[in-house]
Amino acid sequence: MSQPTSSTPTTPPEFERKLLSLEHLVHGRDSLPGPVVFTNGVFDILHRGHVTYLARARALGGCLIVGVNSDASVRQLGKGDDRPINTESDRMALLAALQSVDAVVMFDEATPIEMIRALRPDILVKGGDYDMDSLPESALVRATGGTALAIPFEHQRSTTALLTRVRQG
Ligand SMILES: Nc1ncnc2c1ncn2[C@@H]1O[C@H](COP(=O)(O)OP(=O)(O)OP(=O)(O)O)[C@@H](O)[C@H]1O
Numbered sequence: 187m188s189q190p191t192s193s194t195p196t197t198p199p200e201f202e203r204k205l206l207s208l209e210h211l212v213h214g215r216d217s218l219p220g221p222v223v224f225t226n227g228v229f230d231i232l233h234r235g236h237v238t239y240l241a242r243a244r245a246l247g248g249c250l251i252v253g254v255n256s257d258a259s260v261r262q263l264g265k266g267d268d269r270p271i272n273t274e275s276d277r278m279a280l281l282a283a284l285q286s287v288d289a290v291v292m293f294d295e296a297t298p299i300e301m302i303r304a305l306r307p308d309i310l311v312k313g314g315d316y317d318m319d320s321l322p323e324s325a326l327v328r329a330t331g332g333t334a335l336a337i338p339f340e341h342q343r344s345t346t347a348l349l350t351r352v353r354q355g
């Protein structure tokens with residue numbers, strides 16, 4: 187029997203296989219187990235609200251793709267001069283490590299609309315802080331027969347609230 191060694195592993199952890207380019211995902215889109223569920227966001231400092239809604243989103247379909255804002259695109263969203271706290275590669279890795287998440291892909295624009303156009307998800311979800319009827323992404327998904335829905339909050343959490351508490355000490 188081989189003995190464990192203290193040397194650094196040379197292969198990346200298994201979950202890093204879920205970090206994919208948009209091109210790769212689009213190429214394999216029609217082989218994904220459906221319905222294909224898509225959500226997007228910043229996910230700066232992952233919290234219980236996030237992981238619960240991602241688990242609920244995954245349960246709606248056959249796979250869950252998460253689109254993650256690049257650091258440059260977060261800076262266009264007005265969340266604060268010091269945001270994101272965590273880099274795009276760290277935010278993506280944490281999401282990829284979740285059992286509920288099947289693929290993680292980055293987008294560099296202010297909105298995920300072009301990514302959604304390319305991926306053609308069957309179901310678009312956001313958390314319950316969004317009015318889906320007002321999002322152009324919802325109109326796009328619905329126009330092709332898909333569904334757009336918000337998952338109600340089960341835990342009142344937010345990254346901004348967490349940072350405020352930390353800063354107040
Ligand atoms: N407490 C929560 N419960 C369920 N879903 C949530 C919760 N907070 C955020 N979400 C959802 O998670 C996704 C990513 O949201 P986001 O990164 O903006 O989280 P946040 O905690 O609200 O962060 P910030 O305070 O920086 O805006 C969005 O789809 C959002 O609707």
Ligand SMILES: O=P(O)(O)O[C@@H]1O[C@H]([C@H](O)CO)[C@@H](O)[C@H](O)[C@@H]1O
Nearest residue numbers: 226227228229255295296297298321
């Ligand atoms: O983490 P957030 O702030 O929920 O993510 C944003 O969501 C926006 C939403 O999909 C439409 O208003 C999106 O446009 C933005 O790029 C962030 O992903």
